[in-house]
Amino acid sequence: MPTKGTRSINLGKLTWLDIQDPEPRLLHKIAQEHGFHELDIEDCLSDNQRSKIDEYDDYLFIILHIAYYDKRKQRVISEEIDIFIKNNMLITVHWGSIKPLTDLFDKAKSSAALRKEIMSHGSGFLLYEVIDHLYSSAFPMLDTIERNLTSLERDVFSLNQKRDMLKDILNLKKNIIGFRRIIAPQRSVIAQIEHKNKKFLPHTLEIYFDDVVDKIEKIWSTLENLKELVESLQDTNESIISHTTNNVIKILTVFSVVMLPLTFLTGLYGMNVSLPAAESNSVFMVIVVIMVVTVASMLGFFRYKRWI
Template identity: 40%
Template sequence: MPSLPRSPFGRRSRAVVEAQPDATEPRVELVEAPGLRWINIERPRTIDMAWLEEHFDFHPLDYEDVRSRNQRPKVDEYDDYLFIVLHFPRYDKRVSRLNAAEVDIFVGPDFLITLPNEPLQPIEYLFERCRTNEDIREDIFAKGPGYLLYKIVDDSVDASFPMLAKMGNKLERIEEDIFEGKGEEVVRDISNVKQEIINFRKVVRPQRAAFRDLERNKARYIAEDLDIYFEDIIDASERVWDMLENYKEVVEGLEATNESALAHRTNETFRVLTAISIIFLPLTLIASIFGMNVRVPGEGSIHAFWVIMVVMLAVVVGVALFFRRRRWL
């Protein structure tokens, strides 16, 4: 199994951030306190990976997984460290779509390395708080790498709840639009929400097994009295999944309700048109009879014209009243 070399970073209680905007220099961010250091490399490039390989002797397959863009969530255990791959939902405003953001994590006895392939606000926010607030940094880092790992994962999982709340609000607006007669307009909205739910489920489903593996393999890096924290992550993940299951049923119900409403309105339209056609059918028959090129009673009489008009009006009123009584109109 691979062994880790002595850290090139000194033991300092203050926060340190190394960020190089130059493309020829590694873009490495570091926060450390006595006994623990957190290294964050966002969107690792080739030069960043070279820096990581130079300073840490991780397994080559792990480096290959970091470079890969199609890794499933998993937890690999080694003698000296854990390698964790997790996915979290991230809304991409450029394409107006919810995608999966991958974060690769190395956890050892005195270090934690995060390598997100996309900007993840919970990780950025926690890193910045640890960097700028010494009290928060000392409080989190003093509990070891396991607790820091818990904070990173827990904050990232909790970030799903605001997204789910917005999704729930969309479903409520869609329901209101359906019953306000906007069925045709909400078809696209229902399709968009269904796609979001499907993408969200793709992210969360494989993650559940990874969290259970993480809960089983975290013993070396967290004190026994902190076991409940990782159970809290599993609980939060299950709540996210339950909400997605509920939203899936709701959106399917809304889709069926909208289709029923559209079909009902279509049937109403056809019923009215059919009733109008039947009402005017006797008028067409009368007009056809008296319009034939043969002699008919009253031909050439102005009084006959008005008699026919009265009869036609009476037929219209009589048929309309009949339909009204039968509640066909």
């Protein structure tokens, strides 16, 4: 009887066993039945193993990672899938539900046509279908990132935008960098699978795995472009902030310079000493006129110099 979190699909001699949240006792039992190395079982029970492919006489052990966007944390995280493949057997091991893998398994379980399509050509072709489905799920995420980047770009260049864009830009940049960090090791692992020559991985499958390699490279090149775009957007945003700050400082400087002669005049006639015309009834209006003329002259001069 399958244990909780363990499901299987059979077609002819081929079995696909999917294990979610594996129990050590179950994995050790499977290892004894199929001759899997104990180190591979330890890798399955450990978190955050590096992507790799280990080759044995009658099976391959593969560790892959895919990117997943955690809406609660608002960041891209890595999900690990451990795969054992041998003749007539494919075993996928993972912690938690991995949506693209679960979707494919559920559809194959419920649809005889799909089950026949992906499982009637041996475990090697089933491996191709699983990997292809896993990394096809990256493209909707890339589309979302591109839309967010376009929206940020529009906001950055909007003259009426009052929101501080730096936090949003840095968050998007962090997700792109995290996405790249996840995808980078997968490129070499998938390329190695393409050239493995096993009974369950015949040369006829090379063209299929070559398609997956192309898909991985397309994801990588898209991430490279997105990284360059978000860095350019960050530089542009910083330039706009710097330009705005300089304008504010310039205006404040103009006000300070304009106020200097006014402060001098008011301070001069505010002293408790006898000054020329200080007792005249018209001295106030004269000082006001002088101040207005001074301000107008200075502003006119600044305007002529295009400082304001």
